[in-house]
Amino acid sequence: MNLRDLAPAHVRAIAPYVPGKPVAETARELGLAEKDILKLASNENPLGSSPKAIEAIRAALGDLAYYPDGSGFELKGAIASKFAVKPENIVLGNGSNDVLELVARAFLTRDESTVYAQHAFMVYSLATQAAGARHIEVPAKDYGHDLDAMARAIAPDTKIVFLANPNNPTGTFLPWADIEAFIARVPPRVLVVIDEAYGEYLPDERRSPAASWIGRFPNLVLSRTLSKAYGLAGLRVGFGLAHPDVAELMNRVRQPFNVNHLAMVAAAAALGDEAFIAKSRAVNAAGLVQLAAGFDRLALPYIPSSGNFVAVRVGDAAAAYARLLAEGVIVRPVANYGLPEYLRVTVGTPEQNARFLAALARALGRA
Ligand SMILES: *Cc1c(COP(=O)(O)O)cnc(C)c1O
Numbered sequence: 001m002n003l004r005d006l007a008p009a010h011v012r013a014i015a016p017y018v019p020g021k022p023v024a025e026t027a028r029e030l031g032l033a034e035k036d037i038l039k040l041a042s043n044e045n046p047l048g049s050s051p052k053a054i055e056a057i058r059a060a061l062g063d064l065a066y067y068p069d070g071s072g073f074e075l076k077g078a079i080a081s082k083f084a085v086k087p088e089n090i091v092l093g094n095g096s097n098d099v100l101e102l103v104a105r106a107f108l109t110r111d112e113s114t115v116y117a118q119h120a121f122m123v124y125s126l127a128t129q130a131a132g133a134r135h136i137e138v139p140a141k142d143y144g145h146d147l148d149a150m151a152r153a154i155a156p157d158t159k160i161v162f163l164a165n166p167n168n169p170t171g172t173f174l175p176w177a178d179i180e181a182f183i184a185r186v187p188p189r190v191l192v193v194i195d196e197a198y199g200e201y202l203p204d205e206r207r208s209p210a211a212s213w214i215g216r217f218p219n220l221v222l223s224r225t226l227s228k229a230y231g232l233a234g235l236r237v238g239f240g241l242a243h244p245d246v247a248e249l250m251n252r253v254r255q256p257f258n259v260n261h262l263a264m265v266a267a268a269a270a271l272g273d274e275a276f277i278a279k280s281r282a283v284n285a286a287g288l289v290q291l292a293a294g295f296d297r298l299a300l301p302y303i304p305s306s307g308n309f310v311a312v313r314v315g316d317a318a319a320a321y322a323r324l325l326a327e328g329v330i331v332r333p334v335a336n337y338g339l340p341e342y343l344r345v346t347v348g349t350p351e352q353n354a355r356f357l358a359a360l361a362r363a364l365g366r367a
Helices: 023-030 051-063 073-083 096-107 123-130 147-153 176-185 244-252 261-270 274-297 317-326 350-363
Strands: 090-093 113-117 134-138 158-164 191-195 220-225 238-242 309-313 342-346
Touching (some): 051 261, 073 090, 073 238, 073 261, 090 096, 090 244, 096 123, 096 191, 096 220, 113 147, 123 158, 147 158, 147 176, 176 191, 238 244, 317 342, 317 350
Parallel strands (some): 191 220
Antiparallel strands (some): 090 238, 309 342
16 A cells, blocks of 8 residues: 555645755754854845743743633734734734635635645645645746736636735735736635735835735735744744634634744734834844845846845746755755745845855855
8 A cells, every 4th residue: 555645646746845944954964063153045034033932932931731712812813903904804823824814724625726826835735635625826927926817717616816916936026006906806705815925125115015904805814924024933933914704714713722822922922012123124124235246246137026035036946955955054046936046045144145256156156
């Protein structure tokens, strides 16, 4: 008997998600100390975590013998006041990946399809495949989502459209007015999920108004994370915002304690840490300029990014990745996103960006 045959075909067809290479593993393989490894591969915050979150975790360490509050009362209160929504609009997730999967688990059947863009975040395809559903991938326009083509691609069996704004790994941004017009033309039987994982990094004039649309579009689901700008990727916490009926259905398929106590406590504190977000935004904006200047000097094309990472075209990306890795610099190859000539690099501190650019010049023989 082949054990693999026990799993349904749609599960056997799933290509596992490939995360950024861990620092500890790289250090072991290279015989280097962990502190000498530079990981710019998973869009983590180079400043670390919100100090308010750390403080809240310390204060909560005495509570660990107890189950967390499965209703997430405190955290939902913090989210509700920040985004001007009601607690019944909120679904808490073990990271926002969890939120994306909950949408699929609650609404998607094997006989239905999802629509998302070429080069879009991998989890849309994973969530679709895990449900045994069909996906419709719409060719990108200038590396970003082609909203007209996506609206036309919606089939009679389509249940969910996934949009990422900004998108990962391309960093492309769509004007919110275009997204609003898109939602207005999508049939109400189709859920539109907007993944705003990098929303905090957007400049003021591009800030998302989408939370204020929830009352108007009952088929809208927003996804947010504490993993990126708030610096809490290791804790796993994110949330969805939606019409109360949609949120209630997602909550039915959620594990009762999917978000742990420390994660909830930290998230509630971090959401109030405006100073940390302001600093993170400033460091990121300066880093994007620094990286762009470095790529220009090396005559490397890159996709202008609205996130905390940039996709840069280096040609033989697998070779460049390997040479960077040999120097202890971890970035992300994105061939699995249909971008075989690109590497995605997370924006670091000025020193980290400089080290990466110098290593990249050597890796490409242009030092
Ligand atoms: C990083 C990322 C996420 C989610 O990360 P979580 O850690 O699960 O919250 C979601 N969407 C995009 C586009 C991302 O890049």
